[in-house]
Amino acid sequence: MRKILVPPLMMLLCILGMIAYDRFGSPTTAVSGTAVNIGYFLIIVGIALPAWSALIFRRVETNIIPYKSPEKMVTEGPFRFSRNPMYLGMLLVISGVAVRLGNYESLAFVALFFAVANWWYIPFEETKMHAVFGDGFDSYKQSVRRWI
Numbered sequence: 178m179r180k181i182l183v184p185p186l187m188m189l190l191c192i193l194g195m196i197a198y199d200r201f202g203s204p205t206t207a208v209s210g211t212a213v214n215i216g217y218f219l220i221i222v223g224i225a226l227p228a229w230s231a232l233i234f235r236r237v238e239t240n241i242i243p244y245k246s247p248e249k250m251v252t253e254g255p256f257r258f259s260r261n262p263m264y265l266g267m268l269l270v271i272s273g274v275a276v277r278l279g280n281y282e283s284l285a286f287v288a289l290f291f292a293v294a295n296w297w298y299i300p301f302e303e304t305k306m307h308a309v310f311g312d313g314f315d316s317y318k319q320s321v322r323r324w325i
Contacts, residue, residue, distance in 0.1 A: 250309075
């Protein structure tokens with residue numbers, strides 16, 4: 178069994194790392210003033226997107242836990258424009274915190290989360306989706322982008 182750090186925990190660790198560096202490191206200011214408020218918008222959208230996705234999973238009565246076998250393929254709601262709206266939402270939250278903190282170094286945590294999601298979590302899940310749904314998933318994969 179492959180040991181995988183749960184994505185929301187990874188998101189939380191990235192946020193805590195950014196905050197710790199901002200408080201105890203030597204951050205280089207990148208954004209200041211009212212532009213920093215864009216961070217709040219990104220955080221709100223980043224929370225709403227996975228929440229919307231989770232509601233759809235609940236409504237269609239399918240498994241939301243990515244490490245269990247998928248029961249149904251969801252292609253409605255935010256899944257019409259992103260194969261991974263939950264990861265996209267988490268990335269937006271991390272990006273929002275980075276913008277809100279307003280330092281260049283926080284971008285390293287954004288890049289870290291993106292890299293782990295894009296090259297570890299998502300391929301793992303897509304392999305399972307292909308195994309369960311075959312050509313149906315392949316067709317969906319060709320018509321909907323991984324992120325946006």
